[in-house]
Amino acid sequence: MSAPRLDVDCLTVRFGGLAAVDDVSFSVAPGTVHGLIGPNGAGKTTTFNLICGLIAPTGGAIRLDGRRIDALPSWGRAQLGLARTFQNIRMFNDMSVLETLMTGMHANLAESLLASLLRLPSFRHAERAAIDKAWALIDFVGLTEAAHRRSGDLPYGDQRRLEIARALAGEPRLLLLDEPAAGMNPSETQALEALLETLKGRGVSMLLVEHDMRFVMRLCDQITVLNFGRKISEGSPREVRADPLVVEAYLGAKVARSLEAPP
Amino acid sequence: MPEFLDDFLFTYQTLIYALGVNGLLALSMYVVLALGQLSLGQAAFMGLGAYVSALLTVKLGLPFPLVLLAAMLAPALAALCVGAPTLRLSGVYLALATIGLGEVQRIFFINSELTGGALGLSGIPTKGGLISIYGSLALALIAFAFVARSKIGRAMEAMREDELAAGALGVDLPAYKLGALVVSAMLAGLAGALNAHVSSFISPNDYGFDAAVTILSFALLGGIGSPFGPVLGAFILTLLPEVLRPLADYKTVVNGSIIVLAVIFMPRGLLAWRMGRAGAATGRPK
Numbered sequence: 001m002s003a004p005r006l007d008v009d010c011l012t013v014r015f016g017g018l019a020a021v022d023d024v025s026f027s028v029a030p031g032t033v034h035g036l037i038g039p040n041g042a043g044k045t046t047t048f049n050l051i052c053g054l055i056a057p058t059g060g061a062i063r064l065d066g067r068r069i070d071a072l073p074s075w076g077r078a079q080l081g082l083a084r085t086f087q088n089i090r091m092f093n094d095m096s097v098l099e100t101l102m103t104g105m106h107a108n109l110a111e112s113l114l115a116s117l118l119r120l121p122s123f124r125h126a127e128r129a130a131i132d133k134a135w136a137l138i139d140f141v142g143l144t145e146a147a148h149r150r151s152g153d154l155p156y157g158d159q160r161r162l163e164i165a166r167a168l169a170g171e172p173r174l175l176l177l178d179e180p181a182a183g184m185n186p187s188e189t190q191a192l193e194a195l196l197e198t199l200k201g202r203g204v205s206m207l208l209v210e211h212d213m214r215f216v217m218r219l220c221d222q223i224t225v226l227n228f229g230r231k232i233s234e235g236s237p238r239e240v241r242a243d244p245l246v247v248e249a250y251l252g253a254k255v256a257r258s259l260e261a262p263p
Numbered sequence: 264m265p266e267f268l269d270d271f272l273f274t275y276q277t278l279i280y281a282l283g284v285n286g287l288l289a290l291s292m293y294v295v296l297a298l299g300q301l302s303l304g305q306a307a308f309m310g311l312g313a314y315v316s317a318l319l320t321v322k323l324g325l326p327f328p329l330v331l332l333a334a335m336l337a338p339a340l341a342a343l344c345v346g347a348p349t350l351r352l353s354g355v356y357l358a359l360a361t362i363g364l365g366e367v368q369r370i371f372f373i374n375s376e377l378t379g380g381a382l383g384l385s386g387i388p389t390k391g392g393l394i395s396i397y398g399s400l401a402l403a404l405i406a407f408a409f410v411a412r413s414k415i416g417r418a419m420e421a422m423r424e425d426e427l428a429a430g431a432l433g434v435d436l437p438a439y440k441l442g443a444l445v446v447s448a449m450l451a452g453l454a455g456a457l458n459a460h461v462s463s464f465i466s467p468n469d470y471g472f473d474a475a476v477t478i479l480s481f482a483l484l485g486g487i488g489s490p491f492g493p494v495l496g497a498f499i500l501t502l503l504p505e506v507l508r509p510l511a512d513y514k515t516v517v518n519g520s521i522i523v524l525a526v527i528f529m530p531r532g533l534l535a536w537r538m539g540r541a542g543a544a545t546g547r548p549k
Contacts, residue, residue: 073430073436074431075430075432075434078432078433090428091424091428092424094424095417095420095421095540096539096545098541099417099539099541103420103421104432106418106421106432106434107433109414111414111415113410117406117409119409123542124542126414127413127541127542127543128543130541131541131544131545131548135547147547148545170432170433
């Protein structure tokens with residue numbers, strides 16, 4: 001088995017007496033989609049925030065391609081190749097779609113202050129290359145018509161695609177998606193699923209926190225189930241679905257039945 | 264120089280200098296606001312530059328370029344001392360700390376013999392003038408316009424719009440905030456030094472809280488979508504009292520009303536235009 005892209009090792013965080021995440025371990029293999037699920041209050045979002053650096057852990061380790069990242073601030077982790085999207089979309093409203101994607105390339109774009117001030121050839125080439133790359137991404141996520149529009153004016157589904165494209169612009173090693181299907185209508189969800197499928201086909205590693213169970217079951221290679229801050233199950237969608245602990249803790253009889261029915 | 268121009272310059276000399284100096288101060292405010300921070304220390308940085316430069320000229324007789332350099336480095340150092348601990352926090356801490364810096368510095372200038380106490384420093388020899396003031400303004404404006412259309416300009420706007428998202432893209436938030444504050448302090452210090460050497464007299468109360476708020480209003484009135492907005496705001500707010508002079512006692516009322524109306528009806532400033540952020544043509548590649 002290849003070395004894990006992301007390795008979460010005995011991760012714990014306590015808020016006062018409450019262990020919001022309690023000794024959780026899992027790993028994401030390169031090129032796979034890993035799901036993180038659990039009922040409300042299970043610690044999914046806390047785990048997510050621990051991984052991307054918004055909360056400091058009380059104990060445990062997080063490694064990206066074998067390198068400890070748990071002491072780094074969020075921008076340090078992003079510079080090492082950890083990209084994320086937000087549950088409540090966070091746009092740079094006044095920027096055009098194209099400018100937003102160029103901003104997404106921040107960590108990889110070699111432009112010194114001096115070169116920018118003097119408009120040196122190295123600066124011009126870097127900007128031109130960034131613009132070309134932004135266009136390729138725009139076409140890839142299907143925002144061609146909107147390239148020069150103000151990103152704050154886009155419809156919700158397009159903003160979600162733009163946010164994913166912005167995260168991809170930095171050519172991340174791992175893409176963290178925080179409930180990407182939240183608030184979407186069925187056709188938007190379908191389009192999103194197709195996009196993520198394509199990414200998966202291109203070998204992008206992803207960690208997905210999501211409430212929409214059909215979505216998770218169809219997309220993920222591996223799933224980790226949390227409840228009350230602890231890991232209660234792990235495995236392929238089929239295995240997790242069949243785990244009585246999961247059914248009891250999370251899915252409930254009604255959802256379990258609906259999953260058995262062919263989609 | 265033709266005679267009428269000579270007369271014009273002589274009559275309006277003070278105003279013409281003030282326009283340029285205030286333009287520089289507006290830009291020093293812009294660079295901090297552009298990434299979503301609020302500093303109320305611009306007047307203090309300006310005062311520090313003014314005093315350092317005046318003392319170096321009067322007491323040591325150093326050459327003017329060297330004096331200007333020192334007048335930029337001293338506020339930069341002050342900005343580092345205030346910024347490094349406060350910029351790790353988010354919110355209003357920078358604004359509070361910079362107000363504090365301004366007051367401490369004012370009290371120091373009032374009480375120190377070196378700086379002439381409350382009477383201030385007078386008899387500062389005239390140096391520089393039109394070329395150094397407007398040359399600095401033009402250079403700063405061009406530099407800011409270039410930086411706005413680069414990776415750095417994009418990162419700054421991203422921080423202003425959503426700091427969390429900017430950090431998630433790898434923007435080193437504390438480094439950017441501190442860098443902007445230091446650049447801002449250097450510009451304000453330069454403006455202070457240039458001003459001190461054309462007005463021959465400086466005193467501690469020129470650089471108090473009132474001045475800090477006036478500098479902030481330059482940028483807010485003009486708009487921060489591009490570096491040109493704050494300079495426009497500075498020009499208008501410097502000219503307005505002169506234009507309104509015939510109104511005598513009602514001058515400040517009308518002046519204030521114009522600012523209030525502008526802020527209410529033009530929340531993005533008089534120049535609402537937002538500068539693009541790409542450093543090359545954004546057309547689709549052939």
